[in-house]
Amino acid sequence: MATAHEDLHSERGAVRGDRPARAIDPVIKVEDLAWLEFEKPDLDAAERFAHDFGFATAFRDGAELHLRGTLPGSQCVIVRQGRRSRFVGPAFRASDRADLERLARARGTSVRELPGHGAVVRLTDPSGVPVQVVAGTEELPELPRQAPLPLNVGRLRRVNATQRPPRAPARIERLGHVVLETPRFGRTLDWYLENLGMIVSDFLYFPGQRDRGPTMAFVRCDRGTTPADHHTLAMHLGPGRRYVHSAYQVADLDAVAAGGEFLAGRGYKRAWGIGRHIQGSQIFDYWRDPDSVMVEHFADGDMFDNTVEVGWAQMSASGLAQWGPSVTRDFLGAKPSAHVLRDLVTALRDGDNEFDVRRLVGLLKVATR
Template identity: 65%
Template sequence: MTSHHTDAHRNLHSEHGALRGEHPGRAPNPVVKVQDLAWLEFRKPDLDRAEIFAHAFGFTTALRTADQLQLRGTDAGAPCVIIRRGPRSAFAGAAFLAADATDVLRLAEATGRTVERLPESLGGVAVDLTDPSGASVQVVADVHQLPALPTQSPRTYNFGHDRVRENATQRPPREPARVQRLGHVVLQSTRYLENLNWYLKNLGLIVSDFLYYPDQRERGPVMSFIRCDRGDTPSDHHTVAMTLGPSNRYVHSAYQVCDLDTLAAGGEYLLDRGYRRSWGIGRHIQGSQIFDYWRDPDGFLVEHFSDGDLFDCSLEPGWAPMSASGLAQWGPPATKDFLGVSPDRASLRELRAMITSLREDNEFDFQRLRGLLKVASS
C-alpha cells in the first residue's frame, strides 16, 4: 500500500512575491512615516482586577488613579497600555509615535484636524484621527520618556556541540515574564482594503506579508502584516496586522519578553494563578515569533512573544494563502478560542455580526464568508 503524506505547510511560507497588478504594499507618497506604536487604550469597569492580571502578565504600573491605570514595560519610553474606568470593557484605540512634532502638525493639516496637548502624565502633543472602520487613532510626539527598568536576562544555552554553559544548571524561575515593550496590535475590519490603504497613506506603514483566502487570490488579500518604514533601520515584521471580517473589532495585542524560557516560565506562573491560556506555545510563520496567547479577565486576547523577524524598507511583501494550519510552524493546533469559534458570547456576537455584515455594503460578502469558513476548518 502506498502512503500519501500531505505537507500542511506547503506553499504557506510567504517568501513568494506579488503577481503582476497586485497590491504594492505601500503608498507612493505617504503623509508621514510613524516610528512605532506608542500605546493602546482600553476601557474596563474594574481597574483593581485589571492591575492584578497586568502584574501577573508582566507589566509594571506607571500610574494609578481612581479612574486610570497606565502600564509599562521595562524598556524606556511611554506606557504600553492605558486603561480608563468605563461602564463596560472595550478597546478604545491605538496611539502611534511620530518622528517629531512637525510630523504631527503635517498630519493634522492633511486631515483637517487640530493638534492637541496630551495630559501632563504623558506629555507631548497629539492629533486625533478615526480610521475608515471607526477606530480611534492618535499620532503623538514629544511624550515623556520613562526610564528603563531592570529586565530579565537571556539565558545561556548549549546549542548542539557549542557548549558555553559548563558546571552550571539551567533553572529559570517561575515568575512573571516581564514585558519589555508593546509589539503589535491586530484589528479586524469589514472594510479591510479601504482601512489598509488609509494606514499606508496617512501613517506611512508598509506591508511585510499579505494573506488571501484559498482559491480567492484574484479577489485580493484579506489580511496584511504591516511594519513601520524606518528606512535602513529594521523594524518589527508587523506593528499592525489587519484582517477582513464581519465586524470592526480588536483581535489581540502582543508584548515582547526576553526569551523562550522567560515566556514558558511566565506561562506557568499565569496557569498557577488560574488564568486561561488561549493558544501556545508555538512559533508563527508570518513574523516567526515564538508566541503564547492568554485571555485577560475581561476577555481580551493578549500575547507574549519573543524572537520576531526584523525587516528594513527594502523587503517587498510576501503572499500566501490563509489557513488555520498555516498560523504556526510548530506548536499545538490553533484552538477554537483563538480562532473565535468557541461556543461563547464572543462567537455569538461574531455570528450575529456576520448576518448583519452580509446585508450591508462592505467587503465581507458571501464569497468571503465561504473563504473564512474554509480557513477555520483547514
C-alpha cells in the same frame, strides 16, 4: 529590494496586478506603536492580571492605570475606568511635532497638547477605530530587565551551572503589535499606508480567492534602513469591527514558557500556545485576561528594514504556526455567540463593506485547512 519568496518570510512574492504594499507618497511615516488604550470596569482586577502577565505599573489613580515594560519609552497600555471592558484604540509615535502638523493639515484637523507634555493628532480610521498619533511624550526610564538564559548552543557558555528559570511572571519588555478585524479591509489598510506611511510585510488571502486580493495584512513601520518589527499592526477581513489581540515582547523562550506556567498556576486561561509563527516568526503564547481580552507573550520576532518586499500566502489555520499545538477554536474566534452572529448578519446586509457571501465561504474554509 530583498525578495519575499526565497525562504525569507512567505511562500511567494507579489505578481503583476497585485495590490500595492506601500504608498508612493505617504503623509508621514510613524516610528512605532506608542501605546494601546482600553476601558475596564475593575481597575484593581486589571492591575492584578497585568502584574501576573508581567507588566509594571507606571501610574495609577482612581480613574486610570498606566502599564509599562522594562525598556525605556512610553507606557505600553493605558486602562481607563469604564462601564464595560473594551478596546478603545491605538496610539502611534511620530518622529516630531512637524510630522503632527503635516498630518493634521492633510486630515483637516489640528494638533492638540497632551497633559504634561507632548502633542497629539486624533483621527478615526475608515473602520471607525479612534487613532492617535503622538510626539514628544514622556520617556520612561529603563527598568531592570529579565536576562535571556545562557544556552549551550553553538558554543559552550554555561559550565558547572544549571538552568532553573523561576516560575514567575515573564517580565514584559515592550509593546509589539495589535491585531484588528474589519469589514472594510481595503479602505482601512490604504488609510494606514497613505497617512502613516506603513508597509505591508505579508499579505494573506482566502483559499481560492487570490484573484479577489488579500484578506489579511501584516503591516510594519517604515524606518528606512533601521529594522522594524515584521508587523506593528495586523488586520484581517471579517464581519465585525473588533480588537483581536495585542502582543508584548519578553526575553526568550524560557520567559515565555515559565511565565505561562505561572499564569496557568494562577488560574488564567491559555488561548493557544506555545508555538512559533510563520509570518513574523515569533515564539508565541496567547492568554485571556479576566474579561476574556486576548494578549500574547512573544519572543524572537522578525525585524525588517524597508528593502524587504511583500510576501503572499494562502490563509489557513494550519499556516499560522511552524510548530506547536493545533490552533484552537478560541484563538480563531470560531465559537458561536450572539454578537458574532449579529456582526455576520449586519456585514452581509451592508453594501458598504467587503464582506460578502463569497468572502464568508472563504473564511469558513480557512478553519479547515
